[in-house]
Amino acid sequence: MAAIRGQIAGRSLPPGAKLPSIRATVETMGVSKSTVVEAYDRLLAEGIISSRPGSGFYNAAPLPPLSLADMAPRLDRSIDPFWVSRQSLEAGNGMLKPGCGWLPSHWMPEEDIRRSLRSLAKMKDRTGLTDYGSPLGLTALRQYLSRRMAEQGLQAGPDQILLTESGSQAIDLVCRLLLQPGDAVLVDDPCYFNFLALLRAHQAKVVGVPYTASGPDIALFEQALSEHRPRLYITNSGLHNPTGAMLSAVTAHKVLKLAEQHDLFIIEDDIFADFETEPAPRLAALDGLDHVVRVGSFSKTLSASFRCGYIASSHGWIDKLTDHRIATGFSSSRLTEELVLNVLSSGAYRKHKEILRARLAEARAATLPRLRMLGIEPWIEPRAGMFLWCRLPDGLDAAHVARQALADGVILAPGNVFSPPQTMTGFLRFNVAQCTDDRLFRLLDKAMRQAS
Template sequence: MDKQTTESESGGTLVEGVMATIRQRIAARSLTPGARLPSIRAFAKSMQVSKSTVVEAYERLAAEGAIRSRPGSGFYAAGSLAPLSLAEIGPRLDRAVDPLWISRQSLEAGDDMLKPGCGWLPASWMPQTGLRRALRTVARADDIALADYGTPLGLPPLRQLLARRMAGHGIEVSPEQIMLTESGTQAIDLLCRFLIEPGDTVLVDDPCYFNFHALLRAHRAKVVSVPYTPSGPDIELFAQALAEHRPRLYITNSAIHNPTGAILSPVTAHRLLKLADQSELTIVEDDIFADFEHAPAPRLAAFDGLNRVVHIGSFS
C-alpha cells in the first residue's frame, strides 16, 4: 500500500498529520473563526499528500466541530478560539510605541473592538433621558444665548455649582479659581501650553492613560515614567526621578487610577506633596472618575490647598 497516502514517517497517519496541522493553525490564530481553509487541491499540494487524504482530514475535523463545510464554498474554521497560552508567545520585543497612533486607533476603531484604558463609558450608562430633558429646557429658555461668546472662565452659575461639588471632596475653591474647558484633555493641553517648553521633562505613571503620552509628545516634552503601586507612585523612584531629571510637571490620577484602578493612599500623598514642594514641581491631578468611587479617596488638591496641584474634573 502507498505509504504516501496512509502513514507518515513519524508513526501517525497522514490524515492525522493534516488534522494536527489545521488544529495548530486554529490554536495559533492563523485560522480565526469564519476563516476559509485552503482548497483541498492547494492544501494537498502544500502538504505533499493526496487529495483523498485532505478530504478525509477535513471531514473528520468537521465531524469534531473544529471546521464547518459550506456546500459549494469550501471549509471554514468554526467555534471560538482556543485559549491562548502565554508559554507559546515568542520572546518579548522591545519597540517604540507611537502614542498618537494609539489615540487615532481608539477613535477610529469600531464598537466591536475593545479599548482598554480609554475610560469611555457605554452609551447605555448615560442618563440620556435626563440629558434630553435638560436640552429641551435650555432650548425653550427666553434668555438663551447659545450663539454669544461666553466669559473667559466659563458660565458663572456652573462654576458656582462646581465649587460646591468640589467642597464635598474636601477641596476648598472659589468660582474664580475654576476655568471651564471642553474636556479634561483640553485642560491638560492648556496647562502644557502654559507651563512647559519643548524639551522640558514631565513625569507620568507607569502605566498611565495612553493619551498623556500623545499630548506630551505633541508638546515635544521629555516623558519620564515612574512605576505605580497599589498605593500610588513608587516614592523612592519618584524622588530619584526628581533629582535626576528636574521635571516641571507630574500628571497623575489620584482616585481610580487609569488603567490600574489603584487609589492613592494618604501616606503616599503627603510624601508626594513634600517632594513636590522641595523641587518646585507642579502636579496635575486628573480626577475624571470621581463620581464612580464607592468611598472618597484622598485628593492631592485637598491636602495641598491648590498651591502646587492643579485639579481637573470632567463630565465628558
C-alpha cells in the same frame, strides 16, 4: 542619515544648528569614520545639511511641520497611543472595544440629556443659544463645581475655576503655561496614554516613575526629582488609569512634601471621581492648590458628545490660564455648559451615578473569573471604576495579541501604550463595561493562541 533626519523632524536640530563633529558622531553611534563621512556627504548632496570649511556641518533644511509620530521611536502601531485612540473612536458598531476608555452609550443618562436639551431650547435668554460664552465659563456651573469640591475638602472659589472644552484641553493649557520644549515631566509607569501623546506635542522629556498599588514608588520618585529636575508631574489621584489603584494618604503626603522641596507642580486629573465608592485622598485638597492643579471633565459619566472640562487652580494662575484659553479657543461654549449644569444639578444625576457604580461592580465581578480562565491575572482587584490592569500568561506579548485580535474585530489596549520606558509588554488594560459580550472571551482566547 536616519538619525539626523529624525532630529530635524523632531525639531531638536533646528534650521542653522550645528551638527555633531564626525569624531563625536563616531563615538556616540559606534560606527566607523568612513560611515559617518559617507552619511554626511549624502546629506550634503541632498541639500539637507551644509558645510562651512573650518567650522563644521549645519542643518540646511527648513523647519518641518511638527509630526508627533516622528518625534518618538517608530513603535509597532498596535502599541502606539494614537493608533489605539483612532481605532476605538472610528470602530463600527460590530467591533468589540474592551481596550477603549469609556462606557457603552446605553449606560449614559440619555433621557436626562434629552430632557435638558428640550429645556434649553425654551430658554428666554437668546444669548445662551447664539453668543460667545465667557472666557472663564458659565458662572453657575463654576459655582456648582466649587460646592462639589468643598465636599471633597478642597476650597476653591468660582473665581479659581476655569471651564474648558475637555479634560485634555485643561491639561494642555496648564502645559502651555508651565512647559518649554525639553522640560522634564514625570508621569506614572503605567499612565493614561494620552498624557504621553499630549506631552509629545509639547516636546517635553517624559520620565516614567513605577506606580504601586498605593501610588508612585516614593524612593524612585525622589530619585527622578534629583536626576531630572522636572517641572511637572501628571497623575490620577482618585481611580488611577490604567491600574484602577487608589492613592494612599501616606503616599499623598510624601509626594506633596517632595513637590515642595523640589518646586514641582502637579496636575491632578480627577476625571473618574464619580465612579468612586469611597473617596481617595486628593492631592489638591491636601495641598490647597499651592503646588497642585485639579483638572477634570464629564465625558466619562455624562456624555462624550458635548465637551466640557475644568481647571481649579490658585488665584495667581487663573488669569494667565484664561489668556491661554482665549488664545487657543477664544471662549467657552455656553450652550454646552448650560446643558452640563442642567443635568448635573438634577436629582436624576445622583441616581445615575449610583446605578453606574452598581453596574461596574457587577461587570467587574463577571469579567475577572472569565479572564482568569484564560490565564489572565489582574495586577490588583480595584474597588471601583471601569479598568482592570491585567498580566498575560508568561511569554505572551500584548502587542502581538492585540494585532491578532484586531483581525477578528476586537480592539485591545496593550500595556506598552501606557508605559514611557516600554516596560509593560505583558500587560493589557480591560474596560469591564465593554466586556459583557460573550464573543470577546472566545476571540481573546483565539488571539492569545495565535500570538503564542
